[in-house]
């Protein structure tokens with residue numbers, strides 16, 4: 001990975017986006033601009049939540065930061081290095097866990113290490129440590145279909161942690177879970193995050209989830225997604241989500257989103273009508 005002279009930010013920043021945008025299928029008749037003009041700096045160890053209407057490009061931005069897709073505008077850096085390809089330093093966790101059903105839990109967790117050529121003993125040790133951190137060491141030798149949905153997502157987090165990432169990218173990781181399990185997973189993620197010192201970039205549709213988790217909430221406009229505003233949340237942790245402060249934040253974020261969601265709906269209706 002190459003470094004590029006980028007004088008306007010610190011090389012210690014976990015993620016830096018300057019003028020970043022993405023046009024899918026650029027140069028074709030199907031081209032559409034999903035994301036534009038994104039300037040964002042994420043500090044090491046910071047927890048940043050992306051909130052915005054459906055289709056505003058939140059996942060797209062995560063893929064660009066992961067290095068899985070190329071930006072069509074602007075540039076991105078992570079710890080001073082230009083982001084051009086995926087890196088084990090930036091792990092992505094999706095909504096639907098993609099564990100290999102024929103491998104045990106520990107083999108799933110250490111799969112990335114086997115690609116790097118680590119020995120079986122080394123892989124088992126690293127997997128045990130990562131599973132310990134997500135409270136699933138006892139399930140090491142089970143298969144994924146023996147676990148609940150919440151446990152499978154914890155395995156996915158352990159798999160990401162096993163690569164010792166500096167940046168954890170999470171794309172609606174708890175969306176498929178019931179409300180109770182989601183709340184427990186949020187607490188669990190905050191514990192893991194505190195221990196790991198990684199920066200977390202977390203996409204959600206849920207305002208409650210943003211208030212529970214974020215140091216800062218990045219609110220996006222509807223398509224093409226731009227940063228509408230960034231709301232800092234300096235409530236101490238553990239957070240009282242029934243406090244006046246939390247309620248005021250929920251109202252603020254709901255108001256910010258409402259116009260954008262209305263705009264996104266109107267655009268989708270117009271697109272459907274002309275299709």
Ligand SMILES: Nc1ncnc2c1ncn2[C@@H]1O[C@H](COP(=O)(O)OP(=O)(O)OP(=O)(O)O)[C@@H](O)[C@H]1O
Nearest residue numbers: 024025034052053054055056057058059060061223
């Ligand atoms: N691989 C792709 N090829 C072409 N278009 C894509 C691709 N991935 C996403 N898009 C389009 O880019 C736009 C933004 O999608 P994206 O999934 O990033 O939005 P989002 O904000 O994460 O949406 P949601 O909240 O509904 O998950 C959408 O119009 C989507 O159809």
